[in-house]
Amino acid sequence: MIFGRLPLEQSHRLLTGGAIDRLKPLSFSFDGRSYRGYAGDTLASALLANGVTVMGRSFKYHRPRGVMSAGPEEPNALVELRSGARREPNTRATMIELFHGLRATSQNRWPCLRFDAMEVNDLLSRFLVAGFYYKTFMGFPGWHFWEKRIRAAAGMGAGTVEHDPDGYETMNAHCDVLVVGGGPAGLAAALTAGRTGARVILVDETDGLGGRLRSERDTLDGKPAIAWAASVAAELADLPEVRVLTRTTAFGIYDNNLVGAVERLADHMPVPPAHVARQRLWHIRPQRVIVAAGAIERPLVFGGNDRPGVMLAGAVRTYLNRFAVTPGKRAVVVANNDDGYRTAFDLAAAGIDVMQILDTRSASHGAWRERALAAGFDVAEGSAVTNAYGRMGLVGCDIARLDGRGGTVGDSRFVPCDLIANSGGWTPSIHLHSHAGGKAEWNDQIAAFLPGSVRSDVVTIGAARGRFALSDCLSDGFKAGAEAASSCGFGTGTAPDAPITDEVPTAPLQALWSVPPTPGKKVKRFVDHQDDVTVEDIELAHREGFVSVEHLKRYTTLGMGTDQGKTSNINGHALMAAARGQSIPTVGTTTFRPPYTPVAMGAFAGRTTGRHLAPTRRTALHDWHAANGVVFIEAGPWLRPQYYLQPGEAVSKETMDRAITDEVVTTRTKVGISDVSSLGKIDVQGPDSAEFLNRVYSNGFAALPVGKARYGLMLREDGLVDDDGTTSRLSDTHFLMTTTTVHAAKVLADLEWYLQVVWPELDVRVSSVTEQWAGMALPGPKAREVLAAAVDPGADVSNEALPYLGVTCTATIRGVPVRIFRISFSGELGYEINAPADWGIAVWEAVMEAGEDHGIRPYGLEAMGIMRIEKGHVAGPELDGRTTPDDLGLGRMASTKKWFVGRGMLDKPAFTDPDRPKLVGLVPVDGVSRIRAGSILVDDPDAATPVPKLGHITSSAYLSPTVGHPISLGLLARGRERIGQEVWAVFPLRGIRVRARVTETCFVDPEGKKLHG
């Protein structure tokens, strides 16, 4: 058992009421201490039920903080949830659903929550004002010294260094109407739209439907409103085309109304069930979006307003009504709107002493006030809390009368209390509206921004557009749902009647952006609780010229915490507006950006990570390699044989080197076979095929005879080399092009481009046939004998019938029709055999069998690489996108007789500069030193920096088994003129320098006798 001690009793839990399940007690721990809560609790409500008031520490001053809200806006009560590889720092206690065995710890404190050494920052706070770090730490001992200390103190929770064991996935959905938010407005909208038969998706961030109804004691048609919500939920569940996703946050609207949403499938459980992802990221593509995201309450800004026990009034009602928790025993209520009264009634109903209702409005004569007075509450108008006291929990507060001009009248009065419920009005959640490109329009009546104009396919309703009365939310919802469905072709567009509410009409609020301090007291008034931004910080920013809201934000970090200013931005911007003497809409607001609430990186990544980061491409011969000692290597998406171990060998440097050398030697002296299936193969058909190839290749293809292959070079439009490969003419109008593995997709796309866009007059079709054919190269002096033995009787592969660059499509091997090309990358007598992929292994085995007596062995990429360097063939490192044909010694392949892609650029001065690096061979003068690829070629390695450079080594073989010493290729300035001379190949990263002799590029059989043999 992880819980050593007995659970404490839930001292702050009401005996009845709430939506918790008292029959399902759950044990959990916080900071190592065991507690008990109920199913339906959040961590915050369960801690409050157990009388725990301090749940976190603030970012900068490390002030003890309690819970301020009951929702996603929570800035204070952030904890580390779970442990080990699943540790999740900065998790809002208000959003953690309680589960059995939950473990959470406080964060950003040392050594513990109650005694935090970093609280010294609070004492030093007068130095640590906004932006102090820009003004100091510049001279000795320098920023590096201080940064270490600051980094150690900064950050909130600690991440883990272990790999997350849980899975994530993505899900796509389409619908007619998406409703974001399952409060009364969203429920009404989803229901109306759903009843028409339209495809509807309803998402809500929380674990259930009802929104604010879950927190309030409203009634609908005389019954508890929450019962109405439950009945709507039940009806929605029965509608076949409606999908309800709870625990799902719509975090952003992207172009064309793609709504990103994250569903927490298993965050309310100890670990995800087998085969179930922890979270699922939804791509929702609705025709219409209805945003019914509700509103978020604003705190009042007064002295000590961050003390544990100071809560938003709406949150207090949530704890009372939904969780049956009493967040205090003696409460003071302070508000600039009628919510104060409403809260007082709920507090009283739960048996809590309401010491005082403070209405900051100078005069309010609304119905709520009348009711409160009638009920005997002590109401003080035009008054507010001016300072709150109590480090680890509230003990009381000063209250004073406001003079309406930023000061107080008369003396303040101390009122003992352990709870302050405060409300500064409500801020509509216009985040998604803003993501969709909608404007924010200031509204004086509610003192907040409302959604302004946006396209007709995203509408915002209910509290999210400032309609705070329940009846208005409902009528908004019924109307929007009907309209959205009918615009998608469902229903008549008429809204049903809304149920009847029992609302008490409300009087307007009176904006109040900060409360003056208790006369004579120095107080801290927090605007942004998480980042410890105070009224004074905002004034300082103003003094120093950081007066635009964007500068204010960046200078003070206002609104930059995990809550993104949900509770602080409007207060902060309003205070800046006041300092500037301008209106709030003039000053404006900062930009709303996704995500609405923070989203785990893993959820975005989904399955596309780890092994699945990119799909793996296997050749048709893969299974043979795997059964025959292969070591695979990643080559782009492909897995290709790197080399083959002999039975019983394990991977090591020695076995690898031996294998590679043996593979080269076998191929050069006998015969080898390798898998070249990954080379791109493009089928080119149509009467204009030859003309087309003649245009895209720099060398001529018009006259290529049927049954012949030719090496071709392709340039980009900018004149630099793009790709190479051999192309064969299978008939007058039918060609097979091959490309390098890496460029296969790009070359196909380019060919399609020229055919579809540039030369639509050419009658040619191109298709990839890479996957259709397994490809095997069969080079070596014995290759013809092996091939002759492999092909079925009747096929003639003699030098006469199949000469160098010959092609035949009529042979069969084991009955399988194959294409045989007499081409070679290694410089040996060689063939490439293409066999339909499903028969690839059968054909490969037939060839292996035929070669057995000749000592055939398979070779991998390493041996292939060495042999192509021995031949001086160019590959990826030479085709690096910066070389011209002439740089590579392929200048003769740029025809002067015709136009081809890239020719228009070939004459640029820089491309014809004789000083350009040219491809050469390089060998160590001492005959043994390795010349590593990536070495730089210089005349004088000891020259003063910057050392003039002549070029670099592109490819190298540490040992050419054929010539018996290391060889390499490089690009060297005026290289062809330097053949026979010596240069230095330096590798300062490893302190290596090698004297190298410049040679021709071809080290083996330069006349190409073997090819033709």
Place this chain on the structure above:
Amino acid sequence: MAEYSVFSLVRQALSGHKGWIRAWRDPEPKKSYDVIIIGGGGHGLATAYYLARNHGITNVAILEKGYIGGGNVGRNTTIVRSNYLLDGNNHFYEHSLKLWEGLSSDLNYNVMFSQRGVLNLAHSDGQMDAHARRGNAMRLNGVDSALLDRRDVQQLYPYLDFSENARFPIYGGLLQPRGGTARHDAVAWGFARGADRLGVDIIQNCEVTGFERDGDRVTAVKTSRGTIGCGRVGMAVAGNTSRVAQMVGLELPIESHVLQAFVSEPLKKLIDGVVTFGAGHFYISQSDKGGLVLGGDLDFYNSYAQRGNLPTVENVMALGCAMMPNIRRVRILRSWGGIMDMSMDGSPIISKTPIDNLYLNAGWCYGGFKATPGSGWVFAHTIAEDKPHRFNEALSLERFATGHLLDEGGKGPTPKLH
């Protein structure tokens, strides 16, 4: 209080910080200036600062359409390095890096330049070779770099994916120890304050809307706050370059693309330096505040919207989670975009133009933050002397026509690929 120091801070603390003055003035634009710099981003501000500091030219205005630092200087991932392959770039960026090393003292503003090391991972032999070539070239230029093998990388960053599960195993990497990060906003503000103190007028909310011409010369700049006469004009408007250039009839080898960036919730120190993935575009570091700052590829289409789309977000996160499977549970707090002036070879342009007294600073792609001081330095020189500094000779506008391209990646004239 104008001078910043620990003493002034203490003194102010004792008097409630009432004595601090504006970091820069908010002047009305004058009738005309010797030099007008268009664009109050890092480069524009640095240029004005060095015009005054190095060349004694102080009758200078910076015209900024919004608030200074609201462009890319305020929305980048703050990586500073000089690990370039090609000499034309390497010398320039190294000059810039050297300036970074003394910048806070020079400006009397802590830009929090932090040399925590920039590590580029490699995932194949070919990539190791390419890194080696770059590192060797840097060494020959006197620039620090180190080639790490797999084990070295594991020691530095044990939580990267060294498991069997990694799709692209880590072979090693190239480390530039002197590389690092800086506090982006502070760079803008520090240069602004520095320039202001030398007499430069910083004029915000002043959008350039056109030019008055006299033949091959620009005589005045039309703005949303009136027409302002000019001696010379330097243009440093990053993602908006083509638009402003079009006002004088210049067509440029530039496309505007959106690049997204992300910051996570603040964490205790988790990542020491800057790490970039080699098997896809992804880079990450941790801000002094504790947020992981990360980014990746462009959104691939021309865009002037400072926001991107979800597929790129997912791709960036996929790469990040693959490289560092320990950050999957870390939550992204905010995402945003910036408009990149993608040049056709992926390298910048600091150059004279066909218009006699108009100078161009553009084409930064996603690498111009690290260039800020160096760019300002050589651009100021180019404007003051009417000829390039030796460090921006290779960064000319003509190079596209002559073929003297600076294509670090060899991607060719396809901006989205750089």
Place this chain on the structure above:
Amino acid sequence: MIRIPCPHCGPRDHDEFSYVGDATKVRPADPAATSPEDWHRYVYLRDNPRGAHLEYWHHIQGCRAYLKVLRDTATHEVLASGRPEDALEAPR
């Protein structure tokens, strides 16, 4: 996600496509008669407008057709789409 109406497949997410770029650039029809300056203009220079931009996309994961799209680079709104040979106009 930008939804791009493919003239063959209907509207699809933009991540099925690969972006090609400026469609107002027309490759010189007679390469032999094209000056280096015109090649330079074709390969390197871009109008790069803010607002309506005529561009090519390639439906690479779909029907593999190249399409012409008129798209607003400031809002990402697709104003029109068609085949390469179509002359596109913004609606209304």
Place this chain on the structure above:
Amino acid sequence: MAEIMTLPPRRSALDSVWVLGDYGIPGPSGPGVTIIRRLGLGAIQLDARRDTAAAVARAVSDSLGIALPAPGRAASGGEFRAIWIGPERWMLLGSDSTGLEARLRAAVEPAGGSVIDQSHGRAILRLSGPRVRDTLAKGTGIDLHPRAFAENTAAQTGLFHLSVTIDRRRGTGTFDVHAMRGFAQSLHESLCEAAAEFGYRLA
């Protein structure tokens, strides 16, 4: 003439991973998804070239008795299925024994069509069961709801980042997925992982 030989058996890309059985967490009425491999199929790509579409279509209908479907559609005719996969491009499917390629070649080449054998280049899976749509929706952005993707609808699209053809067959929620052979194992892994929470059967 070469003697008539029996061809070796075709080896599918999934032979090494296809282990029959039930996996994951089945739903109340058994596995949510059943996957079978469609083996022994000829898949012949047919391109009509410039101005030959009508003639090619006529030739196909005359010789195979199948009408080439319009964009976004698939059609069955006799023992064949034809799927539109691109402008003037179709994939024709029929079992190996039908001699499909030869018949097509004979019919359409004179009419100006091109024929390409892709039989070995594709792995074709058939998915059916109550949770097929949910499984596929984890990997593709297209709308598979019957209102949007009725029988005989076919799409070239992305599935788990791979290019595929999705062909909605007759019957409730039966889809054929054609993938490139080389990626077949990757696709198979993704499909199985996606289906595991619904339970799946490899049959």
